[in-house]
Amino acid sequence: MGSRLPPSTCQNEAATGSIDPTKADIATLREQYKKVISWENKCIWFDKKQPQSTIYLPCHRWQAIVATHKHLLQEHERFFSRSQMPSASAAIRNVPFNYAMFDRMWRYGIYSPLELLHRNLSETLVHMLDFIDYVSSTLNRFLAFDPALGVVLYEQLGDVTRYRMAIERQDRKHWARISRYWYQKAADRNPNIGRIQHSLAVLSHSDVLQKLFYLTKAFVSVQPYPPGHGQATIDIFFDHWKNLPFQHDMAAHFVIVHSALLVNDSGDRFKTSANIFMSLLPRHVQRPRSLNQHEVYIMSCNIASILGYGTPEYQHMADHFSKQNSGAAASESTSVQKKADAIFLTFGTLSVLLRHSKFPNVVPGIHISLAFLWRVSFHRSVMEMLEVAVPWQAVTAFLNSLFSHDTAFSKIEDQNFPVGDYGTAAQLPEDLLIRGQVWSKFYYPESFLKDASGYGISLDELDQEEVVRKNRCLWLGVQIAKVS
Template sequence: MEDMTVSFHHSPSDSNGASGNWPFSGHVNELQHDHQMGNSSIDDQNYSYYSDAGGEPQGMIKQLRIHPVTEEQLINEVKEIHTGLVMVEKKCIEIDRKQAQSKTELSQRQWQTLVSLHRTLLYKHHDFFLASQHPSAGPVLKDLADKYAMPARMWRYGVFSFLELLRQKLPGSMEYMLDFIYLSYSMITLLLESVTDFRDTWIECLGDLARYRMAVEEFDKRDRELWAGVSRYWYNQDENQENGRIQHHLAVLARPDILQQLFYYTKATISVRAFPIAFDSITKLVIPLMNMQSQKGNLTTSFVTTHAALLMQAPVDEFVSRANVFLATLQNEISQVRRNGQQGVLFMSCNISAIFHYGSKYGVMETDFTLKLRNPTAEDRLSAIKWVSGASTAANHTTYSDLSSQLLFRASSLTFHTLIVMLGQVGDANMHPSVHISMAFVWCLMLNPAAIQRLEPLVPWSLLATYLNSLFDPDTIISKIEDESFPLLDDSTAQQLPEDFLIRGQAWSRVYYPERFFEGAPTEDNRPSIEGYSTEVARRHRCLWLGVRIATVCSSYSY
């Protein structure tokens, strides 16, 4: 059974999960009233009664007068709900903790009681969210759910802890685990529709629940694949693709495709919000493959074992041997690159992660590469030009350990030797996506002089120039590729390319894309499975535009 990953790590301020002093306790007593939330009074005079003679109405019934819910009513309602919620939450924490340490099998009645208790906690949370997010609620009331991490508490104490207990007690708890998964799934789906402020949280919870359902399905392969697809659907709906934890979840769902797993794990390490646990997951993935002979295995296996040698800091001879096997295999099988060339994008993305030493804070590039939350400015370009022209100050003299420098050199060599093989396939459109993201990476490096000065000698500039010249077609819009602005074509052309979604969320790629570039972008299920001609035209313009941009700040080749 797969290892499950905790999706939330928030801990309430006390050991029992309670939130401490409730902010309204000081003044709620002053807000005395006789109404409960949602109640309204209807005066007798609003009705016209039927007469005794003939039963005919004396007149039309007026519209009923409904009193709106007031802020005071909502405050009292939320306070009352939270008091009950904390009581049930404490009980759930206590029982889950006790049963997790016990090896005693629970009876049917005990399981039913536990399911009922956790169901009650979910209902309490549902009521809390509806009351605190009511349209009549003020800003302070609406902020309570976020301030006290109520979504995280609901998941951790209402769902996750109990699911882990149920999983621990398998197979005897299977029936109750399935029932509780379906119950939680229904409740969170309801919250997704009614409490939209926490949409990304609910989406991740639904993905996690579907992943649990997949994990416990050990007999029906079709059901397992179905729930894996459901989980993947929810994770891809998440608008916050900068979250490395989501990428880690997608890696788990990618089994047994080791290339997809390595891609998502490595992406998790260099996401804007990196997920450090992914480093250990990469290690567990690649170590079993280290015993395979370098001369055996297919393209994917040789690639993953090369990364294993990098990750495990194998002797340089072993790394070179494995890298040469991969590059030779790639050269022989380059015409069979699958997924409309996207397989090559996965190779390059993993290699870029290796350059950053898989997100390690001790990596050389992690120190040199200045990440920005904005697009490159004229100041960035001027800094790059000064470095190239020699007008800048002396090169970065920061001292690094020999090991860190060696690992950077190995990863960079693997990256650009892979690119050399791809650049040799002039005329093969399947290589364009890989070349595109490679050039995007080089462009981002050029805007960071301290970073590019280490890698500039390894970039195959001559081959790159030859490849770019082959991309010019009669339909090339010269003004687009020479303009400083990001090359967006006409409105009839999809602005996002398939590979954009693969490098989206990686920390280095933020410098490449314009602000709000992915706003309104189609989800994975809504993207065309077959690329049209317009996609290829847009991709060629991107590559040429990047070539011109790089040439403006680089002395190694010109436009």
């Protein structure tokens, strides 16, 4: 692997005593880069030499493998430190990012040895624990040096912690919480990346609706996680539900319905489970006020089914939503029955929510449904496919019920996204869940979700959450009517 750093040009300047600091920095960085390359090649050689199956090696050989990869991480750390020296120019400071050094560090210095150690766990447990601790410390030192590196390193920390979760069975829940913490921080920095949503799905054990939400969101993200790559997760998740008796469990029937849609099974199992799910949903939405966002999870999963879950026909639909508006014809490659089933499920569920809109748990799910319909309204062919199934009368009745004496008509009739009295829009909990999905791409102003780690503006400082959500729903209703 050849060097792509700028060539050194300061060989003769030492004799004159007038070394250009920039050229000196380049020379120093170039020498350090050579060391990175040297140790990278050693690690690649080590990794290629090992078979893909379980192997036996004496303890000192495992120690040597771990030590070699640790040394590569040390050289990467020195390289980054020298690229960020106070005298370094902006071009030099950008070298680690321009040359994907953190991706290379992960691939050759972390991922490869972790996979090798994990394949041979009976012989390598002590070595793997030692290496995981070392990697975690190294990545945290990078973050301490520059917190902005979280955009790259949070996901790596989540992955490393998942390896620890896999080998320490007694503390599995503890390490799962830590891994989820890092992945959530990674998702806050990179909301468009489906791969991170898939990782969150893998770690969502206690809430089946949340797990299905993250799994389907991964497939319909702006940068989708290909369903083929997630097939193992899909199989493990849905196999658990295949042979269960039909119980009065709303979540179980909802999972069965989406399992049928994913495998294009439009038989009696789908119809029966869909009808039972919708009959049980009213009881669920009447639970005490909850922060678990189940109605948002449910509608998000249903929207993903309309978009094809990231299967080949989804790409054509994604192309529609990647533009602000379009008039091109919708794809006909999708099974007609599968498309009809997804539409039936989505708007049948919306009808149930609208009938029970007096319960506060329901309105966030209605809100994201209206946001989806507004985005659909800009794509004529997609709207033509859906509009017959939309419960428009119930939507109108719901919106009319939101008007009150203090309704700010100037805000809901404005073309611009509604903001509060202080000229700033408050983030709602569901905003942070649907961000990053391809269909929600143009719903929010460009800077609205810039502070994605939580509410950008405290709802207590502005309007109450219900008022903000009410105004959003009314604004969406007006915008849909304008476009239609």
